[in-house]
Amino acid sequence: MNWISEWALPKIKTLFGAPREVPDNLWDKCPNCEQMIFHRDLERALHVCTHCGHHMRIGARQRLDITLDPGWQRIELPRAPADPLRFRDQRRYADRLKDAQSRSGQEDAVLVAHGAIDGHRAVVAAFEFSFLGGSMGAGVGEALVTAARLSVLQDSPLVVFTASGGARMQEGAVSLMQMPRTVIATRMVKEAGLPLILVLCDPTTGGVTASFAMLGDVQIAEPGALIGFAGARVIEQTVREKLPEGFQRAEYLLEHGILDMVVKRGEMRATLARVIGLLRVPEGAAEAAARQDLEADAAPPPAPALLAPPAAERAAPAG
Structure with a gap:
């Protein structure tokens, strides 16, 4: 057994490379439905369970x-x-x-x-x-x-x-x-x-x-x-x-x-x-309303309408 552990196993590890360490935080479990969710999918979903909609x-x-x-x-x-x-x-x-x-x-x-x-x-x-x-x-x-x-x-x-x-x-x-x-x-x-x-x-x-x-x-x-x-x-x-x-x-x-x-x-x-x-009032709307109020206050009052002549005068013949 010594030749296997001392010679064969090192050769195999050298041939195939050292085993990669897998992170233990790739999956998250929903506390509501207990389904496993891949961490990138959970981030894209803003930490909302893709199975039951639970908001974490x-x-x-x-x-x-x-x-x-x-x-x-x-x-x-x-x-x-x-x-x-x-x-x-x-x-x-x-x-x-x-x-x-x-x-x-x-x-x-x-x-x-x-x-x-x-x-x-x-x-x-x-x-x-x-x-x-x-x-x-x-x-x-x-x-x-x-x-x-x-x-x-x-x-x-x-x-x-x-x-x-x-x-x-x-x-x-x-x-x-x-x-x-x-x-x-x-x-x-x-x-x-x-x-x-x-x-x-x-x-x-x-x-x-x-x-x-x-x-x-x-x-x-x-x-x-x-x-x-x-x-x-x-x-x-x-x-x-x-x-x-x-x-x-x-x-x-x-x-x-x-x-x-x-x-x-x-x-x-x-x-x-x-x-x-x-x-919120849209930007500029309040200023526009105030400007309209000022213009309305500064405008001169409208001229009074001319009185119409009496009906008898309108009906009277010329001359």
Whole structure:
């Protein structure tokens, strides 16, 4: 057996070449129907299952890529105080935060960018659920306030993609104070007469739902998205009743008037562009209307019409 292992096998390996290593991430399994999908097919489908249509979760950066036209620019956000309470459970909160930042490559759970959606200028904020569950802490509140200020400054609509488990409990009352703060951010946009569009993705729960996520001018959701405040099991234990099928899913909320529409991911960009086009005055139309008003005010009043002679005078013979 020595000549086989020491001479024959090396000769065979040299003849046919070393075996190639096959990556183990070529296939993904749908969490809904459990079908295997080739990774390139899944990317082309925008991470929507090609078998059952289940919308899988995607990151904030990918969300911006598929929503905004090429050439969008990311906004640098102000730094929020890290670990204001010096919280610690099984690990220090500061360590958890550093791990999330190194994995995601971003400072907190929200990315803000400005660009265009099919030619319509817009400011877009997107949640990253893999960053501590997309929880809302001081950094998230600062990001949404910055997005609202930029929207007002650029006279552009604000689009927010939510995907969050709620408030970040490691920041205690600081996190809860972001709820009224984000509500104020929505008021800034609305008082400027700009559209505020909320796209609720899976999941949108807790303090995010209880604050700014339900205050949009237009409420859109992806199919099958989990949207609610408390969990279904907690509600059942509280009301002591069995909840209906599909409770807290996007389609159920659409039927009960909480959402305006449920849009597939592949159609989201075109839908946002259409909604923005309907809500925004076309560029130049406002100036043209104001110019017409000024011209109408400056024009002299029309001359009064000459009175017609009496009928007797018209009937009288000449001379």
